[in-house]
Amino acid sequence: MALMHEPTAPYHSARDALRVLETVAQHSTGVTDTELTHSTGLDPERLTTLLRMLRREGYVEQITAGAYVTGETLRRLGSAHGREQALTEKLQQILDRLRDSVGAAVYLSRYVDGEVRIGQYADSPETPAVNEWVDFRSSAHATAxxxxxxxxxxxxxxRDHLSRHRMARLTSRTITCDKLLLSRLESQPATVPVLDLQEYAVGTVCAAVPITAGSSVGCLALSLPLEQAHRLKRAADALNRNAAPVLLSLAI
Structure with missing residues (x-):
């Protein structure tokens, strides 16, 4: 399966963060930000932003004299024992924080063995998840x-996916013509959130941004009730800006 995506901003942030982590891991007694700037070649301002994120996520810790060492999160995700549980817990923590910061239910999804899989999501009474009234696996044509x-x-x-899943009309806005859908998908820029404006469910709008690394295909998405549709673009942009920790967790 060939991938058509172009790297997005979260991808670049995660890649640079991995460079920082690799350098920190090579210095068991600690490494300063000045040494990190020299070793990684990153701009000092960008390095500061990345270190702030890595400290918040528990990937690095700061010890005396301002040096950085690997943190508890990195040790747990790097361990062969209990890694899956550690990854699930870390991703849930990130999704919960994203839900609170964007004010919407948030979903992490991947394309695995030719099917749409929603692995984890974060909702709350104030930000309820979408009611899955039609199996998400058979409604990819209608969802963000x-x-x-x-x-x-x-x-x-x-084309293979659409041949295996009939494009049913779920609402009056659902695209059911495969030529039209394929044309829309073809012209969708990787850096622009994909929207679902009541195509899957009446009264709900959604947006999704890619979080693709290597050969895996994934996305982060959010849903809002129709009366909050005016917030959709701003929330989607915020989701995209804060997607790097998800990519980083999946890459380690």
Whole structure:
């Protein structure tokens, strides 16, 4: 399966953060930000931003004299024992924080073995999740999640998916013409959130942004009730800006 995505800002942030972590890991007694700037070649201002994120997520810790060492989160995710549980817990922590910061239910989804899979999500009474009234696996043509995942596949993989899942009309706004959908997917820029404006469910709007690294295809998404549709773009941009910790956790 060929991938069609181009690297997004969260991808670049996660890649740079990995460079920082690799350097920190090589210095068991600690490494200063000046040494990190020299070793990684990163701009000091960018390094400061990355270190702030890495400290918040528990990937690095600051010891006396301002030097950095690897943190508890990195040790847990880097361990062969209990890594899956540690990853699930870390991702949930990030999703919960994203839910609170964007004020919407947040979802982490991946395209695995030709199917849409929602692995984890974070909702609350104030930010309820979408009611899955039609299986998300068979409604990729109508959801922001499904369309975001499909944009990251090549043309043949998209056609294959649509041939296995009939494009049912779920609302009056659902696209059911495969030519029209494929055309929309083809012209969707990787850096722009994919939207679902009541295509899956009446009264709900959604947005999704890609979080793709290597050969895996994934996305982060959010949903809002229709009366909050005016917040959708701003919330989606915030989701995209804060997606790097998710990518980083998946990459370690």
């Amino acid at each position: 999640i499904g369309k975001s995942l499909l944009t990251q596949l090549d043309h043949n993989a998209r």
